[in-house]
Amino acid sequence: xxxxxNTAAALALGDDALVLSHRLGEWAGHAPVLEEEVALANxxxxxxxxxxxxxxxxxxxxxxxxxxxxxxxxxxxxxEQPNGDFAHTIARQLYFxxxxxxxxxxxxxxxxDFAPLAAKAVxxxxxxxxxxxxxTLRLGDGTDVSHERxxxxxxxxxxxxxxxxxxxxxxxxDWDGMRAAWLDSVGSILRRATLPLPEGPQSGAxxxxxxxxxxxxxxxxxxxxxxxxxxxxxxxxxx
Amino acid sequence: xxxxxxxxxxxFVRSRRGLSHTHAGSLHAPDAELALRNARDLYTxxxxxxxxxxxxxxxxxxxxxxxxxxxxEPAADKPYRHPTFYEIPEGxxxx
Amino acid sequence: xxxxxxxxxxRVPADGPADEAARTAAYEAVFxxxxxxxxxxxxxxxxxxxxxxxxxxxxxxxxxxxxxxxxPEANWITRAPSxxxxxxxxxxxxxxxxxxxxxxxxxxxxxxxxxxxxDKLHTGRQKYSSIFNYPTLTWADVGAIGxxxxxxxxxxxxxxxxxxYGPYARAMVRICKEESFHQRxxxxxxxVLSRGTPEQHEMAQxxxxxxxxxxxxxxxxxxxxxxxxxxxxxxxxxxxSNDELRQRxxxxxxxQAESLGLTxxxxxxxxxxxxxxxxxxxxxxxxxxxxxxxNGPCNEQRITQRRRAHDExxxxxxxxxxxxxxxxxRTEHAVGHAxxxxxxxxxxxxxxxx
Numbered sequence: 001x002x003x004x005x006n007t008a009a010a011l012a013l014g015d016d017a018l019v020l021s022h023r024l025g026e027w028a029g030h031a032p033v034l035e036e037e038v039a040l041a042n043x044x045x046x047x048x049x050x051x052x053x054x055x056x057x058x059x060x061x062x063x064x065x066x067x068x069x070x071x072x073x074x075x076x077x078x079x080e081q082p083n084g085d086f087a088h089t090i091a092r093q094l095y096f097x098x099x100x101x102x103x104x105x106x107x108x109x110x111x112x113d114f115a116p117l118a119a120k121a122v123x124x125x126x127x128x129x130x131x132x133x134x135x136t137l138r139l140g141d142g143t144d145v146s147h148e149r150x151x152x153x154x155x156x157x158x159x160x161x162x163x164x165x166x167x168x169x170x171x172x173x174d175w176d177g178m179r180a181a182w183l184d185s186v187g188s189i190l191r192r193a194t195l196p197l198p199e200g201p202q203s204g205a206x207x208x209x210x211x212x213x214x215x216x217x218x219x220x221x222x223x224x225x226x227x228x229x230x231x232x233x234x235x236x237x238x239x
Numbered sequence: 240x241x242x243x244x245x246x247x248x249x250x251f252v253r254s255r256r257g258l259s260h261t262h263a264g265s266l267h268a269p270d271a272e273l274a275l276r277n278a279r280d281l282y283t284x285x286x287x288x289x290x291x292x293x294x295x296x297x298x299x300x301x302x303x304x305x306x307x308x309x310x311x312e313p314a315a316d317k318p319y320r321h322p323t324f325y326e327i328p329e330g331x332x333x334x
Numbered sequence: 335x336x337x338x339x340x341x342x343x344x345r346v347p348a349d350g351p352a353d354e355a356a357r358t359a360a361y362e363a364v365f366x367x368x369x370x371x372x373x374x375x376x377x378x379x380x381x382x383x384x385x386x387x388x389x390x391x392x393x394x395x396x397x398x399x400x401x402x403x404x405x406p407e408a409n410w411i412t413r414a415p416s417x418x419x420x421x422x423x424x425x426x427x428x429x430x431x432x433x434x435x436x437x438x439x440x441x442x443x444x445x446x447x448x449x450x451x452x453d454k455l456h457t458g459r460q461k462y463s464s465i466f467n468y469p470t471l472t473w474a475d476v477g478a479i480g481x482x483x484x485x486x487x488x489x490x491x492x493x494x495x496x497x498x499y500g501p502y503a504r505a506m507v508r509i510c511k512e513e514s515f516h517q518r519x520x521x522x523x524x525x526v527l528s529r530g531t532p533e534q535h536e537m538a539q540x541x542x543x544x545x546x547x548x549x550x551x552x553x554x555x556x557x558x559x560x561x562x563x564x565x566x567x568x569x570x571x572x573x574x575s576n577d578e579l580r581q582r583x584x585x586x587x588x589x590q591a592e593s594l595g596l597t598x599x600x601x602x603x604x605x606x607x608x609x610x611x612x613x614x615x616x617x618x619x620x621x622x623x624x625x626x627x628x629n630g631p632c633n634e635q636r637i638t639q640r641r642r643a644h645d646e647x648x649x650x651x652x653x654x655x656x657x658x659x660x661x662x663x664r665t666e667h668a669v670g671h672a673x674x675x676x677x678x679x680x681x682x683x684x685x686x687x688x
Contacts, residue, residue: 018417025420028408028427029639032647033245034401034435035266035277041428042280048421055417062416086650134272141660142653149649230473231415237531239416239523244449245655247442264505265439267448269654270661281432285512304378 005113006170007058008074012212013114014054015075018065020096021047022227023083032086039131046124053117066231070221077211078160080220087139087146087153093132095157098185099164101125106173133189140193147194154190155198162202163210247296248274252288260292369570374500377443385569388562389499390444391460392571394451397437398462402636404430406470407479415473422519423476429516433509440501456641464622465552467630474527474541480520482542482549482587488517489583490553493573521590528595543599551622553580584612
């Protein structure tokens with residue numbers, strides 16, 4: 001660990017990847033078609049790889065993943081949202097992978113601590129974004145049923161998207177420019193998918209903050225309980 | 240049983256530059272774009288490829304086993320197509 | 335190649351039933367000679383109907399086993415106790431989905447579509463390996479599955495790489511290559527537990543106790559009770575008998591268990607100097623047949639989850655098919671206006687040719 005690494009930033013980015021990877025892992029054995037079992041697992045594995053590098057920049061990866069309490073996690077509320085149906089998972093993927101790609105592209109072009117990781121991750125994330133876009137198009141412009149499900153999903157998750165553009169201390173990028181680029185990219189895909197751009201607010205009304213401040217949604221506690229239970233049941237054990 | 244099963248695609252993978260694409264297997268996909276992506280996920284998980292082709296299986300025309308003899312046997316009795324057919328005096332190089 | 339070509343079984347017009355019979359006999363002679371010479375049978379070759387149906391049944395059962403086999407291990411992905419283990423387990427479960435896909439492809443070369451095979455699985459008309467009807471109760475079960483279940487599977491599968499049917503043999507080569515890490519990760523997982531805290535050691539021993547006997551059953555009933563074995567061996571779909579492979583597996587496992595510091599739960603297990611092999615206790619075949627009949631601890635749960643995933647995914651598969659249809663229509667209407675396409679299709683095709 002180099003002393004210059006911003007631990008809070010590593011945790012924010014690392015927790016995003018860790019938590020979303022975990023959620024995608026829940027799909028194993030439940031995907032709508034076998035080919036998607038393989039695709040979703042690929043994305044989950046990429047994210048887990050990113051999480052391990054980032055958490056290791058902030059400390060011991062397993063201690064951080066398994067021994068922190070809910071309030072110490074710094075991930076976005078978006079990534080902790082339950083999988084829902086395939087449309088919800090795809091909407092979550094679309095919103096997050098577009099964000100992550102823009103973020104990592106900027107980090108990769110800089111010379112900060114995250115540049116080496118970002119340079120590798122941006123290629124992975126480009127594929128995640130492509131996967132989400134392909135499915136957004138198919139669900140949005142597929143059948144009436146899929147259109148309706150995708151519309152509901154894109155609207156339900158919309159209010160978790162504003163938090164993404166809250167500046168992270170130690171991550172030196174153009175946040176306003178990123179918000180505009182994100183809106184542009186997501187808006188254009190939704191349009192091509194014949195879906196309306198959601199109209200509601202992009203964040204909740206709670207002034208205390210959200211995921212980056214360690215404030216999460218109720219399902220997250222249960223997710224962590226499941227994830228951490230075995231590790232915590234055997235203090236000090238190796239696996 | 241659903242009647243709209245996704246069509247079958249044949250997947251060809253170039254394992255590295257300089258080699259030709261070889262048949263890796265098949266998969267189901269609703270269209271060419273997803274076929275390409277499914278092929279990437281399924282057949283190159285361990286870095287097995289640098290380029291992929293997908294072809295609708297229905298578009299493949301194959302020779303029939305019934306035609307095996309007329310198709311391939313005539314080629315078997317033309318040894319003069321192979322370099323080993325020719326005798327060259329010992330010591331002659333670059334030939 | 336998995337094409338509709340398989341439907342086109344070589345048939346030459348015959349003038350009468352006698353000619354037809356003579357032709358079939360001639361084809362059969364060619365087929366038998368190819369099998370005898372260890373040549374591979376390929377999809378468009380003539381083959382006896384029973385050879386085809388035996389293969390479809392066996393490959394489908396194998397594919398179903400990969401897909402159902404994801405469930406007991408996926409049960410632990412969300413609880414894996416370290417991030418390293420979580421990554422390994424996710425990659426392994428993903429491989430199983432991939433292996434299922436390779437095998438369904440191989441079965442399709444024989445003219446039976448994947449939807450039809452899945453339907454047979456979902457309605458209980460085709461089986462999967464009974465081993466997956468046992469539950470994964472602790473983390474150590476993930477290790478025991480890797481070491482014993484995958485170990486038994488590999489013992490079964492390695493000879494299948496030389497199976498007489500080309501597409502099946504090729505799928506098995508790929509699968510065996512990819513599976514080499516599956517067994518090792520299981521063994522390593524158990525080793526860490528066995529050498530860990532007393533609680534971890536006990537967890538590992540308990541898992542081995544529960545998985546040992548069902549693993550031995552994976553090789554199928556004893557040779558004198560196995561209904562399909564003789565014909566399959568004659569056709570070189572199968573290369574060794576059930577009992578032969580089971581014995582081979584036991585002999586491999588005994589020293590491995592010693593290195594693990596774990597005990598195999600069989601008081602009769604001992605080296606037989608005369609045979610140069612291990613003797614082992616009697617397998618409870620009553621349990622085997624009961625589980626096979628559907629009375630195992632997880633039969634109902636496994637098939638219900640599989641069916642639910644399939645049913646709940648129907649709208650997704652339909653959406654993608656509908657989208658593809660719409661696109662095909664639009665493309666037809668847009669012939670001659672290719673420049674106006676803004677969706678990058680041409681671009682992607684171009685990349686495919688790179």
